[in-house]
Amino acid sequence: xxxxxxxxxxxxxxxxxxxxxxxxxxxSVSPTAGIWLGVEWDDPQRGKHDGSYExxxxxxxxHPKGGSFIRPNKAxxxxxxxxxxxxRYGLNEKQDVQTGDTVIFGTKTVEFVGMDSVAEQQRQQLxxxxxxxxxxxxxxxxxxxxxxxxxxxxxxxxxxxxxxxxSWETVIAIASQVQNLETLNVSENKMRFPSTxxxxxxxxxxxxxxxxxxxxxxxxxxxxxxxxxxxLEELYLSSNNITVLERPDNVLQTLKLLDLSDNQxxxxxxxxxxxxxxxxxxLILRNTGISSIHFPDAGFGCKTKMFPSLKRLxxxxxxxxxxxxxNELDKLPSLRALQCNNNPFMDTEKNPETLIxxxxxxxxxxxxxxxxxxxxxxxxxxxxxxxxxxxxxxxEAGGHWNPEKxxxxxEFLAAHPRYPTLCLKYGAPEEGELKGRQPLTLxxxxxxxxxxxxxxxxxKPVEKKxxxxxxxxxxxxxxxRLFKIPGSELKLSYESSKLEGKEVELDNxxxxxxxxxxxxxxxxxxxx
Numbered sequence: 001x002x003x004x005x006x007x008x009x010x011x012x013x014x015x016x017x018x019x020x021x022x023x024x025x026x027x028s029v030s031p032t033a034g035i036w037l038g039v040e041w042d043d044p045q046r047g048k049h050d051g052s053y054e055x056x057x058x059x060x061x062x063h064p065k066g067g068s069f070i071r072p073n074k075a076x077x078x079x080x081x082x083x084x085x086x087x088r089y090g091l092n093e094k095q096d097v098q099t100g101d102t103v104i105f106g107t108k109t110v111e112f113v114g115m116d117s118v119a120e121q122q123r124q125q126l127x128x129x130x131x132x133x134x135x136x137x138x139x140x141x142x143x144x145x146x147x148x149x150x151x152x153x154x155x156x157x158x159x160x161x162x163x164x165x166x167s168w169e170t171v172i173a174i175a176s177q178v179q180n181l182e183t184l185n186v187s188e189n190k191m192r193f194p195s196t197x198x199x200x201x202x203x204x205x206x207x208x209x210x211x212x213x214x215x216x217x218x219x220x221x222x223x224x225x226x227x228x229x230x231x232l233e234e235l236y237l238s239s240n241n242i243t244v245l246e247r248p249d250n251v252l253q254t255l256k257l258l259d260l261s262d263n264q265x266x267x268x269x270x271x272x273x274x275x276x277x278x279x280x281x282x283l284i285l286r287n288t289g290i291s292s293i294h295f296p297d298a299g300f301g302c303k304t305k306m307f308p309s310l311k312r313l314x315x316x317x318x319x320x321x322x323x324x325x326x327n328e329l330d331k332l333p334s335l336r337a338l339q340c341n342n343n344p345f346m347d348t349e350k351n352p353e354t355l356i357x358x359x360x361x362x363x364x365x366x367x368x369x370x371x372x373x374x375x376x377x378x379x380x381x382x383x384x385x386x387x388x389x390x391x392x393x394x395x396e397a398g399g400h401w402n403p404e405k406x407x408x409x410x411e412f413l414a415a416h417p418r419y420p421t422l423c424l425k426y427g428a429p430e431e432g433e434l435k436g437r438q439p440l441t442l443x444x445x446x447x448x449x450x451x452x453x454x455x456x457x458x459x460k461p462v463e464k465k466x467x468x469x470x471x472x473x474x475x476x477x478x479x480x481r482l483f484k485i486p487g488s489e490l491k492l493s494y495e496s497s498k499l500e501g502k503e504v505e506l507d508n509x510x511x512x513x514x515x516x517x518x519x520x521x522x523x524x525x526x527x528x
Contacts, residue, residue: 004072005035013164013190014039014075015138019046022166022190024059029069036069042190078140078164081174082126082147088134091125126151133159140164142173149177156180161211162188168225169194176203187213187236193221204228211236213259219245226251238262238284245273254279261286261314268293268325275306283310286339287317292324295331300417304331314339316370321345323362327417330363337368354385361386362418381508387422388517391429394419401428430498447513448520449494451479455527459483466513473509479526491527494518 005026006012012023014037025038041047044063051059051067061067085091132155139160142148155178165171168191175181184207193215204210207229212222219242226232226248234257242263252258256279265271266289274280293315295304311334315325321344329335340346340359349355360366360374360382367374397412399419406428408419423429446465453459462482466475476490492506496519503525506516518524 006077011166012077013140013166014077015164016070016074019043024051029053029058035072037072037075038067038069040067076138078138080141080143081139082143082151084134084137084139085132088137127153130154131157135159135161138164141170146177148174157183159185161185165189165191167192172203180206182206183209185211187211187215190216193217194224197224197227205230207232209234213238216241218242223248223251245270247273248277252277256280257282259284260288264289266290272306279309280307281309282312284314286314289319291319292322293328295328298331300413301421302331303333307332309334311335312337316341318343326359326362330418335363335365338366339370341370357382357385364418377507383422384426387426387429390416390419401430427502447518450523451526452523453526468514469512471510471512472506485528489528493525494522495525496522
C-alpha cells in the first residue's frame with residue numbers, strides 16, 4: 001500500500017475540502033503512474049464519471065457522474081476520537097515536553113518538584129467534560145483501546161455527527177468506553193451496519209437518546225442493533241433508506257419517541273407493524289409519502305388498541321387527501337397533539353378558520369393543533385359549528401331527535417363518526433333550527449329580541465330589534481350603554497321556545513347572532 005493510504009482504505013469515508021465521499025477503489029489507473037483513490041461522492045455534483053476511465057470500469061457509483069479519482073494526499077482519512085476532542089477543546093496545542101520532574105524549554109532543562117505531567121493535566125481537563133461535541137471534526141476511529149475511558153470518565157452526551165465514521169463497529173468501540181453514555185448523535189455518517197445479531201448491551205446500557213439521521217440505515221438493521229439498546233427512549237431516523245417496517249419483537253419496548261420523517265414509507269398500513277410499542281408517546285411521520293391512516297380493529301366512535309400511549313403525532317407534508325384519516329385519528333385513545341399542515345385534505349376548505357374547527361370537532365381529545373393550544377371555548381364553538389353545519393345531512397341520512405327514530409345511515413356515520421356523540425353532548429338538532437335562510441331583505445334581517453337580566457330583578461325586560469348579522473361583541477357594547485353597566489365582563493346567553501329548558505351561551509364575541517340560530521321572539525339573558 002502506498003504511503004499515506006491506510007491498509008483498510010477501501011470502504012473508508014474521506015473528506016476533501018468540504019466534500020465527503022466513500023473510497024471505492026485503491027490502485028493504479030492506466031496509463032498514469034502512481035496510486036489513485038476512486039471516490040464515490042455524497043454530492044454527485046462533485047464527481048465526474050461513474051467510476052470508469054477510458055473504457056475501463058474501476059468502481060461503480062449509484063449516480064452516473066458521482067465518482068472521480070483523487071490522489072491519496074488530497075484525501076483526509078480522519079483522526080481518532082480523543083484527538084478530535086482535544087483539538088475541539090483546545091487541549092491538543094503543542095505542549096512542552098515533560099520527563100519525570102523536569103520540563104525541557106528549548107535547550108534548557110528546568111526542574112519542578114511534584115509537577116503533574118502534561119498528560120495528567122489533559123486528563124483532568126477532559127474529565128470535566130460531560131457534554132462533548134465533535135461535529136465535523138473528521139473523527140474516523142476510536143483510537144487506542146481503553147484510552148477514552150481513562151481520559152473521559154464523566155462523559156454523558158456525545159455529538160459525533162457529520163464525521164468520517166464508516167461502520168457501526170467504530171461507534172460501538174467509542175461508546176463501550178463511555179460508562180454512563182445517555183445521548184449519542186451519529187447522524188450524517190454513511191455507515192455500514194451489521195447484517196446479523198450482535199450483543200452490545202454493555203456499550204449502550206444507559207443510552208436514552210440516539211440520533212441516526214442520514215446514515216443510510218434500514219429498519220431491519222435498526223432492529224438488529226436495537227438488541228443493544230435496552231433502555232432507549234428517543235430514536236431519530238430521518239432521511240434514511242427506511243421503506244418497509246417490521247414488527248419490533250422484544251426490542252424498542254422502552255421507546256417514547258420515534259422520528260421516521262423523510263423516509264418514503266408510502267403505505268400507511270406499515271404503521272400497524274409498530275403500533276404495539278407500549279410506551280411510544282410521540283411519532284414523527286413528516287414527509288413519509290403516506291396517503292392514509294386506518295385502524296381496522298375499531299369501529300365508528302370506538303378506540304383502537306394500537307398505539308396505546310401515543311400523545312403527539314406529526315403527519316405534516318404528506319399526501320393525505322381524505323378526511324377519513326382525521327376521523328381515524330379520533331380512535332387513538334391518548335392523542336393530545338397533532339401536526340397535519342401541508343396535506344391535500346387541507347385544501348378542501350377555503351376558510352382556514354373553518355378547516356381548524358373541523359379538525360378540532362372530529363378529534364375529541366385534541367389539545368394542541370399545529371402547535372397552537374385549543375382553548376375550551378374554541379372546542380365548544382367548533383363542535384357546535386360542526387353539529388349545525390352537518391345537521392341537515394344528518395336528518396336526511398335518517399337522524400332524528402327522538403332516539404327511537406334516530407337511525408342515521410352507515411355512510412353518514414363513516415363520514416361523521418363523532419356526530420352521535422355531539423348530539424348527546426349538545427342535544428340533537430331539530431328541523432326548525434336548521435331551516436334554510438329566507439331572502440335577505442331588511443325586514444328578514446332584523447330580529448325582535450327580549451333582553452332580560454335574570455340576576456337583576458330591578459331591571460325591567462327590554463325589547464330590541466337587532467340585525468342578525470350583528471356580532472356578539474357589538475351586542476355587548478349596546479348593552480353596556482343600555483344598562484349603564486360599569487367596566488365588568490358581560491356574559492350572554494339565550495332561551496328559545498324551540499329549545500325548551502335549555503340555555504345556549506353566546507360565548508364567541510366574533511360570531512354574529514345568526515350563527516347561534518337566534519330567531520325573533522327569543523330571549524337574550526344578560527349577566528355580569
